[in-house]
Amino acid sequence: MNYHFLSNTLLFRGATPQEIESMLGCLGAFEKKCEKGAIILRAGEQTDYMGMVLSGSINVEIDDLWGNKTLLTHVSPGQLFAETYACIPGELLMVNVTACEKSEILFLNIAQLLTPCQSSCSHHSKLIRNLLQITAQKNLELSRRSLHTASKSIRGRLLSYLSEQAKQNGSFQFEIPFNRQQLADYLGVDRSAMSNELSKMQKDKLLSRKKNHFTLRDPQSYQ
Numbered sequence: 084m085n086y087h088f089l090s091n092t093l094l095f096r097g098a099t100p101q102e103i104e105s106m107l108g109c110l111g112a113f114e115k116k117c118e119k120g121a122i123i124l125r126a127g128e129q130t131d132y133m134g135m136v137l138s139g140s141i142n143v144e145i146d147d148l149w150g151n152k153t154l155l156t157h158v159s160p161g162q163l164f165a166e167t168y169a170c171i172p173g174e175l176l177m178v179n180v181t182a183c184e185k186s187e188i189l190f191l192n193i194a195q196l197l198t199p200c201q202s203s204c205s206h207h208s209k210l211i212r213n214l215l216q217i218t219a220q221k222n223l224e225l226s227r228r229s230l231h232t233a234s235k236s237i238r239g240r241l242l243s244y245l246s247e248q249a250k251q252n253g254s255f256q257f258e259i260p261f262n263r264q265q266l267a268d269y270l271g272v273d274r275s276a277m278s279n280e281l282s283k284m285q286k287d288k289l290l291s292r293k294k295n296h297f298t299l300r301d302p303q304s305y306q
Contacts (some may be wrong), residue, residue, distance in 0.1 A: 084114075085137070089189075092161040093220075094135065094213050098206060106206050111192040117141075117182040124165055124180040129173060132190040133166035139186025142265065144179050154268035156224065157183070157260045163217055169193040232271050237280045240270045245290065245297060255299040262295060 084107070086100030095103050114137070117123055123141060124130055134141075136158050143164055145153045155178060158164045168174050170193055196210055231243045244266075248257050259266065267274040284290055291298045 088137070088161070092135065093217050094163060094210065096213055097209060102206055106210065107191075109207075110195050113190055115188045115190060117186045117188060119182055119184045119186075121182045122179055123182060123188060124176055124178075126176050126179050128176050130165055130169050130176065131172075131192055131194055133169045133193050134164050134180070135189045135191065136160050136162055136164070137187040137189050140183045140260075141186060141188075142181050142183055144181060144268070145177065146179060152268055153271065154261070154265050155228075156221075157265065157269075159260065163214075166193060166214065166218065170197070228269070231269075237270075237272050237277055238284065240272060241277070241280060241284065242289075244270060245299060248297070249299050255301055256297070258296045260295075 086103045089095045089103050090098060090100055095106070098106065117139070123134065126146070138160055140160070141158045141164065143155045143158065145155060164180055165176070168176050172194075196207060196214070227247060231240055231247065234240050234243060248259055249255055261269060263278065264274050267277045270277065281292065285292065289300055
């Protein structure tokens with residue numbers, strides 16, 4: 084286990100490698116390796132464990148009865164997933180969690196985090212505080228997605244998302260974490276229609292792009 088990596092994650096922020104080793108014992112932690120495309124958690128199932136991506140990446144998605152897929156979020160190394168479901172005993176997952184690539188996942192029993200530790204572990208309060216902050220951050224991310232999909236036009240949704248990415252990166256040049264299909268799923272639009280709109284936006288000199296690398300035109304240049 085790479086305790087130095089874990090000490091740099093939001094969940095274990097402020098903990099030493101020695102403390103983390105003790106925490107993992109209390110949380111019934113175990114690792115799982117997943118191949119690309121593997122379903123890690125399936126809609127309709129229950130889970131007592133939240134997951135942390137150690138390597139690779141995963142997507143949290145919703146599939147309807149007709150096979151239409153909606154991408155809710157992309158999870159990178161150091162980030163958590165399924166913690167909300169794990170906090171509610173018996174709650175059925177509404178989402179699928181799928182490996183985007185060969186990935187390694189650390190599972191943590193959240194019930195053991197939220198109940199008193201038999202070993203009188205002094206680190207639980209720190210973990211709970213960090214988990215609360217992570218949950219609040221995710222609520223903000225869901226709010227951002229709602230803002231990005233509020234526009235009725237594909238261009239409006241793209242401009243909202245790409246503008247937010249530029250702000251987060253502090254630059255008009257940046258890479259997004261989605262491929263073309265994933266971006267379309269995230270914004271809730273048809274991939275072909277979105278590709279056509281991106282081409283129009285390039286012709287209108289609003290942006291330039293190469294795969295998932297974007298360069299936005301500086302708004303000051305309009306003036």
